[in-house]
Amino acid sequence: xxxxxxxxxxxxxxxxxxxxxxxxxxxxxxxxxxxxxxxxxxxxxxxxxxxxxxxxxxxxxxxxxxxxxxxxxxx
Amino acid sequence: xxxxxxxxxxxxxxxxxxxxxxxxxxxxxxxxxxxxxxxxxxxxxxxxxxxxxxxxxxxxxxxxxxxxxxxxxxxxxxxxxxxxxxxxxxxxxxxxxxxxxxxxxxxxxxxxxxxxxxxxxxxxxxxxxxxxxxxxxxxxxxxxxxxxxxxxxxxxxxxxxxxxxxxxxxxxxxxxxxxxxxxxxxxxxxxxxxxxxxxxxxxxxxxxxxxxxxxxxxxxxxxxxxxxxxxxxxxxxxxxxxxxxxxxxx
Numbered sequence: 001x002x003x004x005x006x007x008x009x010x011x012x013x014x015x016x017x018x019x020x021x022x023x024x025x026x027x028x029x030x031x032x033x034x035x036x037x038x039x040x041x042x043x044x045x046x047x048x049x050x051x052x053x054x055x056x057x058x059x060x061x062x063x064x065x066x067x068x069x070x071x072x073x074x075x
Numbered sequence: 076x077x078x079x080x081x082x083x084x085x086x087x088x089x090x091x092x093x094x095x096x097x098x099x100x101x102x103x104x105x106x107x108x109x110x111x112x113x114x115x116x117x118x119x120x121x122x123x124x125x126x127x128x129x130x131x132x133x134x135x136x137x138x139x140x141x142x143x144x145x146x147x148x149x150x151x152x153x154x155x156x157x158x159x160x161x162x163x164x165x166x167x168x169x170x171x172x173x174x175x176x177x178x179x180x181x182x183x184x185x186x187x188x189x190x191x192x193x194x195x196x197x198x199x200x201x202x203x204x205x206x207x208x209x210x211x212x213x214x215x216x217x218x219x220x221x222x223x224x225x226x227x228x229x230x231x232x233x234x235x236x237x238x239x240x241x242x243x244x245x246x247x248x249x250x251x252x253x254x255x256x257x258x259x260x261x262x263x264x265x266x267x268x269x270x271x272x273x274x275x276x277x278x279x280x281x282x283x284x285x286x287x288x289x290x291x292x293x294x295x296x297x298x299x300x301x302x303x304x305x306x307x308x309x310x311x312x313x314x315x316x317x318x319x320x321x322x323x324x325x
Contacts, residue, residue, distance in 0.1 A: 037169060040223045044172035 001050075006069045009049055013041035024066035029059075046072060078307035081108030087155050088112055089139060089192070090162030092119035094262030095211055096108050099159050099300045100291020104128045105285060106301050108157070111135055115150065139188035140180075149195035155202055157304040159209040166226045178226055185230035190237055193252075197245065204249030208241075209303045210234050211296070212254040214319050235315065241312030251312040253303045258319030260291035284320030 003024055011022040017033045028034060039059050046054050052075045062068045086103050090096035092114035100110050104127035112120045112134045120134040135151070139142035139162050160198065166181045189210060196202045215221040216231030235254060243251045299318045302308050317323060 037223050040167060041169045041172065044168055048172065 001069055001073045003069055007065055009045055010065055013038055013045050026065050027063050028065055079305045081106040081305055083214060084156035085109045085153055086157035088260055089160045090114060091123055092116055094291050095260055095296045097123045098297040099161055102297025102301050104132060113215055129296055136252030140183045145192055152201050155206060157207045159300050161211040167224050169223060181226050181230055186233040189320050202250055206250050207304045208252040209300050210238050210254045211248055212256045214256050214323060217256050218323055239313055244314055253311060253314050255296055255299050256298050256315050256317045258322040284322060286324055
């Protein structure tokens, strides 16, 4: 998985957070805009773009965007 | 005679294999009704059938989203004194991720099939004077909004609108139609929302938003359905019975 592209897709689900807040090391649950709806949007995006199903627990169990990307790749 | 008795009434429960529909079937049987259980999965319907009090209940397997199944059901069903529709699917999806197929699917299951089955049952005179129809709606979509599942909200609003129109149109024929609008009842539908928000979601919602400090149970909804199906409610049509532990009071 291209991490740059994943970060772009990930960031695309946020409306207020500036693009430079998203790096492979970003602890996404600490972002001000992180809430149940953005979490839901990430689940939907992963399904649409990567054709993989992830759960709310998967999002809670990972910390950085890189970790999440690695996890999705193994699915 | 207990005015809440369902003795002598044959009641179709669509979506009877789990959750609220299962609770409704159990409550109807307890009050003496003869219940016809419908759902897609025979095994799960058998499981519900096995816990019903009384005799002569039966199952009728069928997928309400398929026209041929609806037709077959309408053809084979006996005359009904009551029908409760509890078949419904959730769709958790933010607005910007909508696609036509998903939107059509949830409308098909949650409202279109209800409209078509009611049409067939009335046309074939399976529902006649004295019959009562109960549509399970929700507080979300009908009275309040809910983010993340707006297509579900849209279908529940549609259930409400359809119920009102149908109640008016069918009243001269003596057919009553009402809705039950439940607050949160922990079922598999709810587990989906819980998955996103985390395990503590239930407790948090219960304590903050439900004045009665608990969530609903299928029995709570089943007992409401018994009232609307029974002769106790014979002058009640076109109404929303909200069963929500006081949720809407806030």
